[in-house]
Amino acid sequence: MIMTSNNSQSTAATDAAPGASALPEETEESCCDASSQDCGEDAAAAGGEPAESGGTCPTPMSWRGVMKKFGEEATTAVVNRNGYSLYCRAWGEGEPLYFLNGFGGTSELFVLTAAVLRDEFRCVFIDEFSSEPGAQLPPRRVTVSEAVEDLFAVADCFGDDVISLYGATLGGALGLAAMQAQPQRIRRAALQGGFAFRHFSPAERLLIGLGKFVPGRLQHVPLRASVQKQNHGLWFPPFDGSRWKFLAENCDSVPLRIIARRAALAQQIDLRSQLDQIQQPTLIVQTEGEGRIATACQAELKSRLPNVEEFWIDSTGQVPYLTHPHRLAKLLKPFYRGEPLPESGSAPPAAQDAAATPIANTTESHDD
Numbered sequence: 001m002i003m004t005s006n007n008s009q010s011t012a013a014t015d016a017a018p019g020a021s022a023l024p025e026e027t028e029e030s031c032c033d034a035s036s037q038d039c040g041e042d043a044a045a046a047g048g049e050p051a052e053s054g055g056t057c058p059t060p061m062s063w064r065g066v067m068k069k070f071g072e073e074a075t076t077a078v079v080n081r082n083g084y085s086l087y088c089r090a091w092g093e094g095e096p097l098y099f100l101n102g103f104g105g106t107s108e109l110f111v112l113t114a115a116v117l118r119d120e121f122r123c124v125f126i127d128e129f130s131s132e133p134g135a136q137l138p139p140r141r142v143t144v145s146e147a148v149e150d151l152f153a154v155a156d157c158f159g160d161d162v163i164s165l166y167g168a169t170l171g172g173a174l175g176l177a178a179m180q181a182q183p184q185r186i187r188r189a190a191l192q193g194g195f196a197f198r199h200f201s202p203a204e205r206l207l208i209g210l211g212k213f214v215p216g217r218l219q220h221v222p223l224r225a226s227v228q229k230q231n232h233g234l235w236f237p238p239f240d241g242s243r244w245k246f247l248a249e250n251c252d253s254v255p256l257r258i259i260a261r262r263a264a265l266a267q268q269i270d271l272r273s274q275l276d277q278i279q280q281p282t283l284i285v286q287t288e289g290e291g292r293i294a295t296a297c298q299a300e301l302k303s304r305l306p307n308v309e310e311f312w313i314d315s316t317g318q319v320p321y322l323t324h325p326h327r328l329a330k331l332l333k334p335f336y337r338g339e340p341l342p343e344s345g346s347a348p349p350a351a352q353d354a355a356a357t358p359i360a361n362t363t364e365s366h367d368d
Contacts, residue, residue, distance in 0.1 A: 063243065066115045067108070079157050081150060084138035087127045088154050092118025095187075096160040097336065098151065099125050100171025102193065103262050104218070105251045105319075106131075110166070113321040116329035121336065124163075126154055129258055141212065141261050144268050148178045152185060164336050165189040168321070169294070170262055173198075173269045176301075179278045180271065188336055192285035193318065195297035196271040196304075200263075208267060211260020218259065219252035236323055247322055275304040283335045284310040285328075289317040309335070311344045 074091040089107070091114055099110040107125030114123035129137055142150070151174070155163050164187045167175035172194020179186045200208070236244045282305050284298050302310050311331055316324045334341055 063112055063246065066112055070111050070115070077154075077157050079150075079154050081153065082146075083140060084128070084142075085130075086150055086154055087130050088124065088157070090122055090124045090158060092120075092122045094120040094122055095336065096155070096158065096163045097121040097123050098155070098163050098165050099123060100151070100165060100167040100175055101127070101262075102169035102171055103266070104254060104259065105247070106254065109247065109250055109319060110321050112325040113328050113332075116326055117332065120333070121164075124154065124158060124160075126151070128261070129255065131253060137255055137257055138261065141264050144174070144177050144265065145181070147174055147265060148181050151178050152182060155185070161185065162187050165191075166321075166332065167191050167194055168319075169193040169195075170266050173266060173271070176271050176275075176278060177269065179280050179282075180274050183278070183280060186280050188281045188283075188338075190283040190285055190332055190335060191298075191301065192287065192320065193290055193294045193298070194284070194301060195269070195294075196275055196300060197269065198266060198293065198297060200267055204263075205267070208260050208263045211263070212257055214256045214260070217253060217255050221256070236317070243322065247319065272300070272304075275301065276306055278305055279307055281335075281338070282308045283331075283341075284308060285320070285331070286310065286312045287316045287318060287320050288312075288314045291318070294318075309341060311341055 070089075070091055074089040077088045077090075079086040079088060091111075097117065099107060099114070101107055107127050110123070110125060114121075114125075117123055129135065155161075162185055165171075165175040165178070167173070167189065169192075172191035173196065175186075175189045175191060176194065176196060179189060236247075282301075284302050284305075286295065286298055290298075298310075302308055313320055313324070313327060313331070316327065320328045331342060
């Protein structure tokens with residue numbers, strides 16, 4: 001069942017938005033690299049205003065305002081599966097574009113980018129848990145096939161026969177699995193930090209196995225704030241701490257069992273022998289700060305997918321959909337339209353060296 005939000009839900013849904021986090025009242029970052037005539041219009045559409053100075057880069061849009069508008073305008077649905085439920089929201093009009101979550105955080109991390117895209121794409125978000133107090137977590141882990149079937153069940157719920165994808169890290173890998181399983185239903189896919197296979201060390205495998213028994217949320221893990229800051233902090237707007245606070249609170253809200261569930265799903269994925277069967281147009285989005293493992297995994301995708309384009313974005317870090325949503329949207333719009341991409345920068349030598357690392361021999365921990 002689907003219905004307009006306006007603080008209401010489907011009969012199976014809760015009043016609280018899935019994965020919702022506290023929203024500070026500050027404003028957020030500058031949107032772009034000041035190279036686009038469309039940037040000011042995008043900011044106005046997303047809830048901000050064009051710069052008064054006459055430049056092409058707008059003043060920072062209020063991300064709190066964007067989240068408020070999202071809550072008011074998005075339609076919601078709860079899709080019941082075999083023993084668990086999926087909590088879904090859709091925002092915008094036009095061709096359906098499905099955002100697939102990474103290892104950490106909820107689908108709300110994509111909302112700022114969706115705010116810039118929603119004028120020509122209906123953006124769909126999926127979470128596997130609800131943040132409503134007392135809500136039950138999924139009782140079991142799922143297989144890759146089940147996760148792919150979940151995606152298409154959501155598409156069926158929204159009446160979408162053919163969809164496009166944006167997948168981040170784990171979402172990129174699941175996007176590849178969906179493209180291989182039902183190619184007629186996926187039109188195009190942009191993968192950021194995606195992989196066909198990722199190595200897990202014995203210690204990581206042990207933690208994943210134990211994770212299904214661990215209560216609490218990420219906020220209860222010691223030193224997690226220092227790790228988050230080291231991995232992501234450099235790429236956030238220095239003049240706006242609220243954007244960083246949004247990421248930290250969103251990620252901290254995720255139950256540890258959900259993180260372990262996602263990691264266990266990634267353990268199952270090995271699509272290396274099937275990459276040449278995936279014919280849909282695919283965009284590999286690489287970002288500065290993504291880490292050596294991600295670079296090596298994406299190099300494999302670029303070399304083995306038959307219909308692939310690549311784009312390098314500097315100075316955005318591993319969550320460009322949150323740190324620089326306008327820059328990412330300026331890349332995604334022409335790709336999903338089937339138009340030529342803007343000119344891409346070049347990856348620095350360190351990233352090029354990492355791309356040459358054989359994935360099977362990589363033993364370091366995850367970047368994400």
